[in-house]
Amino acid sequence: MPNDRLNEADYVRPVRRLVLAVLVIVLGALFLLWRIDSPRVERFRMAFVDTVVPSMDWAMAPITQATRMIDDFRSYARIYEQNQELRRELQQMRAWREAALQLEQRNAQLLDLAQVRLDPRLTHVTGVVMADAGSPYRKSVLINVGERDGIVDGWAVMDGLGLAGRIAGVGQRSSRVILLTDTNSRVPVMLQPSGQRALISGDNSPLPLLEFVEEAEDVRPGDRVVSASDGGVFPPGLLVGEVVLGTDRRLRVQPAADYGRLDFLRVLRSRPAERIEHSGSLLRPLSLDGTPVTPTRDPEGGDDPAPATPGAADE
Amino acid sequence: MNEALRLDTLAFLALYLCIAAAIVFLRLLPIDMSGNGLPWPDILLCLTMAWLLRRPAHLPAPVIGLVFLVEDLVTLRPPGLWALLVLAGSEFLRRRQSVVREINLALEWAMVAGVMIAMTLANRLVLAIVMAPQAPLDLSLLKLAFTVAIYPVVVLVLHFVLRVRKPATGEVDELGRKL
Numbered sequence: 001m002p003n004d005r006l007n008e009a010d011y012v013r014p015v016r017r018l019v020l021a022v023l024v025i026v027l028g029a030l031f032l033l034w035r036i037d038s039p040r041v042e043r044f045r046m047a048f049v050d051t052v053v054p055s056m057d058w059a060m061a062p063i064t065q066a067t068r069m070i071d072d073f074r075s076y077a078r079i080y081e082q083n084q085e086l087r088r089e090l091q092q093m094r095a096w097r098e099a100a101l102q103l104e105q106r107n108a109q110l111l112d113l114a115q116v117r118l119d120p121r122l123t124h125v126t127g128v129v130m131a132d133a134g135s136p137y138r139k140s141v142l143i144n145v146g147e148r149d150g151i152v153d154g155w156a157v158m159d160g161l162g163l164a165g166r167i168a169g170v171g172q173r174s175s176r177v178i179l180l181t182d183t184n185s186r187v188p189v190m191l192q193p194s195g196q197r198a199l200i201s202g203d204n205s206p207l208p209l210l211e212f213v214e215e216a217e218d219v220r221p222g223d224r225v226v227s228a229s230d231g232g233v234f235p236p237g238l239l240v241g242e243v244v245l246g247t248d249r250r251l252r253v254q255p256a257a258d259y260g261r262l263d264f265l266r267v268l269r270s271r272p273a274e275r276i277e278h279s280g281s282l283l284r285p286l287s288l289d290g291t292p293v294t295p296t297r298d299p300e301g302g303d304d305p306a307p308a309t310p311g312a313a314d315e
Numbered sequence: 316m317n318e319a320l321r322l323d324t325l326a327f328l329a330l331y332l333c334i335a336a337a338i339v340f341l342r343l344l345p346i347d348m349s350g351n352g353l354p355w356p357d358i359l360l361c362l363t364m365a366w367l368l369r370r371p372a373h374l375p376a377p378v379i380g381l382v383f384l385v386e387d388l389v390t391l392r393p394p395g396l397w398a399l400l401v402l403a404g405s406e407f408l409r410r411r412q413s414v415v416r417e418i419n420l421a422l423e424w425a426m427v428a429g430v431m432i433a434m435t436l437a438n439r440l441v442l443a444i445v446m447a448p449q450a451p452l453d454l455s456l457l458k459l460a461f462t463v464a465i466y467p468v469v470v471l472v473l474h475f476v477l478r479v480r481k482p483a484t485g486e487v488d489e490l491g492r493k494l
Contacts, residue, residue, distance in 0.1 A: 016376075023380045023402060030384075030395035035445045045388050052389065053343065 124266040125149050139182035143265050146173045156268045162239040162256025180208050188230035189240055194218040200253050207252035221245045225253050235270045327373040335382045354454055356461035361469040364427050367405050368415045369479050379405050400434045416481055428463045435459050
């Protein structure tokens with residue numbers, strides 16, 4: 001083979017051959033070593049990769065960023081399609097909304113036809129607030145309905161939205177309402193959704209305190225507060241307000257009733273809850289005509305109670 | 316002046332190393348370069364061969380061996396074997412550099428293709444002899460075909476972008492000797 005590099009120094013070719021031979025031997029030996037003792041060489045390989053690859057972290061950041069940008073760009077390209085799709089969906093939603101409105105009207109008509117009263121016991125008398133008879137220490141108002149209109153002490157008073165207070169003092173033509181914020185006001189309530197019972201006690205501040213909560217961890221600001229029928233004072237389920245956390249880190253209630261503008265108040269006629277006076281009595285078998293059989297003692301049979309017979313039951 | 320030209324050779328060597336590092340790095344990235352399951356052509360091999368046939372002085376044999384050994388290690392191939400074969404193929408081409416200088420691209424392409432085929436066959440043969448696991452035959456043949464196919468592209472890039480060209484008549488190297 002013709003070699004043009006005749007002008008290179010004499011020692012260059014042997015050195016080059018030597019280096020080449022060493023390289024070939026080293027590489028071949030490495031391969032054979034890998035074949036013979038694979039785990040050791042693989043460990044070396046993993047150590048090598050470990051030292052080289054983590055330094056590539058910085059290089060991955062722009063690449064992932066670029067990939068994300070490409071994805072974003074693709075989504076931009078699809079924006080027209082998405083817009084069309086959303087328009088179609090909006091059209092369908094409009095149709096559903098129309099259907100819902102029609103159904104609502106129909107439902108109202110049917111309710112009217114059937115003359116449904118949701119809770120027949122909750123009728124109310126509406127009165128106008130005559131005077132805000134409160135003072136810094138008494139939170140109460142006077143309304144223009146009284147004994148003449150059948151108002152009874154203790155009835156619940158609501159404004160349009162929620163419970164405002166209760167009747168405390170009835171005159172002939174007027175009555176006094178003490179509000180939930182009054183220091184004398186104690187109203188049993190139930191917290192939803194945790195279902196715990198508590199007591200709202202006014203302390204002359206706009207936000208009455210929530211007391212006697214058993215597990216305060218389950219109560220969160222924003223929970224609904226409705227009245228409870230404990231004590232038989234209030235009808236259950238009237239909206240009272242929602243739980244807030246006061247600046248003193250105590251649980252308080254933001255009343256749903258708007259105390260700033262008390263004009264018309266509804267007094268709910270509530271009947272006193274039925275009381276169960278008797279304790280349970282012994283369940284006895286019935287005679288043929290339906291009266292309970294009174295057990296009697298057999299005159300001859302010592303202490304053994306006689307089997308209840310219809311004849312022996314008359315006494 | 317000699318110093319500057321010497322630096323020129325070193326700069327080209329550094330450029331080669333940078334490109335090799337970039338190619339290996341791209342292989343390591345967790346993006347799927349192979350697309351739909353097709354093997355990716357061995358650009359590093361093409362680059363080495365083409366560069367070697369143009370400026371053998373830029374790529375000493377230890378550098379080639381080291382680069383391919385690193386690639387072996389990083390891409391989980393049997394370490395050493397492919398580097399050894401690339402070294403043998405590159406030395407074979409280096410000896411024929413004076414011949415390749417005279418012939419056109421088509422013949423050079425055929426020659427390089429022959430060397431690559433021989434290297435692939437030797438690789439499979441040795442792996443079969445030592446009973447080491449190896450890639451499926453169809454995939455490695457496909458990879459070989461892609462690699463051979465991309466060789467002219469690499470040559471064009473080297474010629475026009477990196478300006479690594481066959482030495483013209485009368486050109487001298489950094490020590491003032493005739494190439």
